[in-house]
Amino acid sequence: MRILVTGASGMLGQDIVQTFSKAGHDVIATDRAELDIADATSVQNVVSMNKPHAIINTAAYNFVDRIEDPAVYPIALSVNAIGPENLARTAAAHGIAFVHYSTDYVFAGDKPEGYMEDAITDPISKYGETKALGEKAVQEAGGTWYILRLSKLFGHPGATDGSKESFIRLMLRLAKEQPTLKIINEEVGCPTYTKDIAEATLCLLENRSAPGVYHLINEGPGVTWYEFAREIFDVAKITTPFVPVSSDAFPPRHATRPKFAALLNTRAPKLRPRIEALREFLACEHLI
Numbered sequence: 001m002r003i004l005v006t007g008a009s010g011m012l013g014q015d016i017v018q019t020f021s022k023a024g025h026d027v028i029a030t031d032r033a034e035l036d037i038a039d040a041t042s043v044q045n046v047v048s049m050n051k052p053h054a055i056i057n058t059a060a061y062n063f064v065d066r067i068e069d070p071a072v073y074p075i076a077l078s079v080n081a082i083g084p085e086n087l088a089r090t091a092a093a094h095g096i097a098f099v100h101y102s103t104d105y106v107f108a109g110d111k112p113e114g115y116m117e118d119a120i121t122d123p124i125s126k127y128g129e130t131k132a133l134g135e136k137a138v139q140e141a142g143g144t145w146y147i148l149r150l151s152k153l154f155g156h157p158g159a160t161d162g163s164k165e166s167f168i169r170l171m172l173r174l175a176k177e178q179p180t181l182k183i184i185n186e187e188v189g190c191p192t193y194t195k196d197i198a199e200a201t202l203c204l205l206e207n208r209s210a211p212g213v214y215h216l217i218n219e220g221p222g223v224t225w226y227e228f229a230r231e232i233f234d235v236a237k238i239t240t241p242f243v244p245v246s247s248d249a250f251p252p253r254h255a256t257r258p259k260f261a262a263l264l265n266t267r268a269p270k271l272r273p274r275i276e277a278l279r280e281f282l283a284c285e286h287l288i
Helices: 011-022 040-050 073-094 126-141 167-177 194-206 225-236 274-284
Strands: 002-006 026-029 054-057 097-103 145-150 181-184 212-215 242-245 271-273
Touching: 002 011, 002 040, 011 026, 011 194, 040 073, 054 073, 073 097, 073 126, 073 145, 097 126, 097 194, 126 145, 145 194, 167 181, 167 225, 167 274, 181 225, 194 271, 194 274, 225 242, 225 274, 271 274
Parallel strands: 002 026, 002 054, 054 097, 097 145, 145 212, 181 242
Antiparallel strands: none
């Protein structure tokens, strides 16, 4: 297959490019310099010129707190909703598959039992709102589409200036710099390795799986940031003391986070356990 990938220099985009290339597919890797997904004409021209068999959209604006600023919101909307709509409509017009990644932030986060794929979206932040609008636009575009919801990603750092420091790297750095760590014991989610997401995406397309919404998560119970940090420190054998605290222990953040937003995977083949993925990631990144 010939695969057009957007956001190819990001954390997830890099693994998508590497995984599909290794599997023998012809990958066309693009970032904003090559393709502005918010520009419908640009999308149509690039697709017409390259004639891909599928489009995988990893581009996203995920600076959650910044998006609460009315001046920044239109930027996030263009990347998280308008861009996916342009890509999905173009893919449908050309009769090719479209893969779009979404987030647990499309949910209110009030279900301790977690969310299945058909749960109603009800975002409580502007970031979640833009991602939910993106999901709606993709579904309304028709054609063969896959919406793959993800949670708390970890992987090799993105190559762009806008790439954020991952939670894992932040924890390992702070463990060296501070005598004791205070870690928020809230926001239950399902940390997942980008490499495993890329492999799962490859399987979905190669196997021509039924279109629709999927939750791609490493197997394991939902965890708070504190609980995930404990898993990280156990694997990395970090002995720096750390204590659980509420979000009130830190300066207020602009965006409200879902409290309980664990994704339940009932449709896709199960990904490996989170601890196995975490152990491999830390070893591959020479962090242990």
